[in-house]
Amino acid sequence: MPESHPTTGSVPLPEGTLRSLVYSSEAITRFYQEDLDALLVQARAHNESVGITGILLYKNDQFIQFLEGPPSEVTALMERIGQDPRHTNVRILIDELTLERQFDEWTMGYQPMKNQSSTVLPGFRDSFADIAQSPDALTTGRAAKELALWFRVRAGKAARAAA
């Protein structure tokens, strides 16, 4: 039976419609690499079983996660994420329907991101801050694309280095 989506009410969604969502949250305590590794193992196992793909970004104790998958599964996952005591202030930044995945190769892709040790160069936007603060749809959308591009480039480099 076709699914419906909160933003479209009871209107049935076309077959294969995906919910694409980006949220931010703040870690309750500092996540070290071993904590992230454990989180990724858990997330990838679940996501693979329900057809969800996406990426996780973590910098300065803040998470940004891109999720895409069957709407009902993404909704259920967001409910679980909202109850996870390891983070707080969960905010949905982008929530839309799509027919194509951006991250179909990754059940939960992750590339380490340098912590900001100094301020961003003068005159430059800060993609991570832009998406986290989400001042308007245009800025949030642009920052999301910048972060997705960065992830693809870094993931490609890592794959070539491992080959």
Place this chain on the structure above:
Amino acid sequence: MSTISPPNTDVVWAEVEAGFYVGSRSGEFLGYVDVEAETKNVVCDMYSRPVGEYASLAEAMHALESLQPSEEGAATVA
């Protein structure tokens, strides 16, 4: 301390992390600069196709801002 700052153009430059900069104009990506070393600034277009390597970030940014799309969709440095 770097004194690099974007030239006064209609290009929006964003730092995703230190050493990775994305340029866009009117909401469309031009491409990015990946700083692999202080004197190795790799420029790629919006499809991640290599454009060139430059000795400074400023030169690399200028190269990306000068990129002209061709009729085939490929991009060349003007």
